Amino acid sequence: MSLPAGFTSSVDAALPLHAVRKAEFATWCQAQPAPVQAWLAAQRFDAAPGSACSWADGDGRVAGAVLGIDDPHDPFAWAHAPRALPAGDWQLVGHVAPEAARALQLGWGLGRYRFARYKAQPAPAAQLAAEHFDAETFDILAACVRVRDLVNTPTEHMGPDELEAAARELAQAHGATVAVVAGDALLAQNYPAIHAVGRASHRAPRLIELTWGEAAHPHVALCGKGVCFDTGGLDLKAAAGMRNMKKDMGGAAHALALAGLVMARKLPLRITLLLAAVENAVGPNAFRPGEVIATRKGVSVEIDNTDAEGRLVLCDALTRACELTPELLLDFATLTGAARVALGPDLPALYANDEALANDWLAAGQHERDPLWRMPLWRPYLRYLTSGIADLANSSNTTMAGSVTAALYLERFVEDGVRWGHVDVYAWNDGDRPGKPAGGEAQGLRAAYALLKARAGMAVASS
Template sequence: MNLPLGFTDNAADALPLHVVTRAEFAAWQATLPAPIAAWVAAQQFDASPGTLLTLPGLEGGLGGAVLGIGDPLDPYSYGHAPFGLPIRAWRVAGARDAAATAALQLGWGLGSYRFSRYRQPLRAPAQLLIEPGHGETFDLLAASLRVRDLINTPTEHMGPEQLQEIAQEIAQRHGAQFDAVVGDELLAQNFPAIHAVGRASHRAPRLLRLSWGDSAHPHVVLVGKGVCFDTGGLDLKPADGMRNMKKDMGGAAHAIALAELVMARKLPLRITLLVPAVENAVGPDAFRPGEVIATRQGISVEIDNTDAEGRVVLCDALTHAGELSPALVLDFATLTGAARIALGPDLPALYSNDDALALAWLDAGMHQRDPLWRMPLWRPYLRYLTSAIADIANGGPSKMAGSVTAALYLERFVPAGLPWAHLDVYSWNDSDRPGRPAGGEAQGLRAVYALLKARAGI
């Protein structure tokens, strides 16, 4: 089998790796041969989280290593190992339960990742000897790395057409149905808001659609914002705000990876994936502030700001999702800087019109060590989206509650009574941390997969 980077199934010459928390350290040190215990003491090693120490062999050379960790069930507790240890095979010493083993394997894989399309990493990661029962863990890892790769790829190689090619390849591999509504066909099939945002680009806007599963199973629609680059449109972003806007399709990356994961694990669900894929460009045909655009639902939208384009493409997709009468709609989007101001880069903002759904996702996030935070759909703030000439505006002059008002805008296009949740994700690491290299990042993905497993009765 083809193993992920950082793993091996060859046990020959694999050295022992001791995984120890600070609370376990004294008891572990007491089991060591006297010379090794003296070496550990001389290094003043105490198994603090994020530390490691190589151990000498009794007859010279390298005899093993010890990894200091925090929460054993947090994959990122192990993220420092692959590039901190010498490049060779390592086997975990001692017994570990299944949950801790899965966290270790997932964290090792996340820590081994480097985006290598355009240059080779400076070194290879150390390799972990795999243990039985890694199938689901490796599928989760693949989904997380799919998100990272999609986001990290620059826009010239990850525009709407490339996103379509990837989604189509995934559909073919898993026996799913796939189609795309491209260019002016969006107008013919009544997706005018998607067309309006993407029409200025030399790359045609499109709606990607994938369908998979048995009609007898619960139907879940996954929607992902696929703005492959966001200049801000005529309300042009400043240079620092535009610098990383290849990541503005991070919501689509999450939705695509989640669909692929559900299909790979063959969950008893019926899924539909909807990705409005556009580039918000500046050009002669760019949509303009003050214009009123049509939407699939028939709600007229005044454009207050062309940089609030994500909610505009999503509203047509969410309307279409509602037309399918699913049991559940989940959308993912790099939607607002306001969510980052409120919660920082690591906590995605969760909005939902269904308390049970929101609590289930939050609970899954805690159990999976993949946290998110619920924010309020405070409907009185719809006043910030008032238009004098249209049914609603896509923004307004106030800077108050920007993430909340964006979510309220989306909710306007979700049928009443249909359980829906929206995740406003940053999808990015601003700097290198163990297990989290700078660049694209999956957030809330493991949590939502656990949520869907529970919905499927698994």
């Protein structure tokens, strides 16, 4: 197994790294040599969560370090380490439960990450040394990094073409197949909503469909909103709202990374990945407020607001997914600012039409320290999407329940009997925190993988 940067399997010269909870620090400290005790006291170190302190030997060379942690099973409890420790190889000492060791490895990798495509970033010189690394943890780390890299890449280099290329690269690595419907072929093959949103851009809109797995395995469909840049269309966003809209393909990044993780781990599942990739641009051919557009399902939609475009591209993708009769349908989308108003930047909003699915996903989020928060599919609010001239409006004329009405719009395109979960995700860190650098972020991804892994295990057990 090749190791990512920041990790080494050579432990011969590794320095001792201790991890201590604040409540246990006094007892631990008393067991250390007197010079170490004196140094820690002089630094006023108390093992507060997220802290670190190193010390030197009599020759002035770094001799050891201690981390203050809270929950050892939380990857982000360890994420400060690679940037807080001095240069060198570090090995955690003492007994560590396997789950905590995996959390350390994942947290170390997440804490080390910086996006460096355009600007060299100072990489931490500290390396984590261990005789054994967990391959699954590194695959999860790679999936999180994939989301971050895709979201952080500006639209100039991450348009619909490049998103398709990323899907094709992943497919080639894992023996999957890819089919793409692009440009005016979207109209010929009945994806009119995707075409309507993307037609004003010089970059052709497209539906990217990746398939992988054996026919006998449970079928899971993954859909992602791939709006590679969102101007808001003719309902133009203000400058502040448009500034970070390269991230509006964050849902597609999550779905793509999740599919890649399932394939890398060879879970006994059959995967269909559907990415609706467009650029919502302003131009002579842009779709307009007040127009009525067709959808793949045959539901007519009046355009109340061209900035509510994500649900339009997703509705065609969801319809296609349901035609394949999956046992489970999950979608990811940077869909509404209303979800951020309700839950803030760290908590993705989860909607589901199946209680067991919702409960299992929430439980997986708690276990993986990758939380989500369930929101209601409060169907009386469908009245906010009433149109006088079409079957449905794409947006509401009220500011209330914006995330709920967006989810209700999507549910209209999910067939009865299909178990469906929708995540309204921010996919972004507004500022730097340990393990969460400013920029693109994977949220709910690790929980989704744990959910699918458990479902795959149940399927194997029952076969």
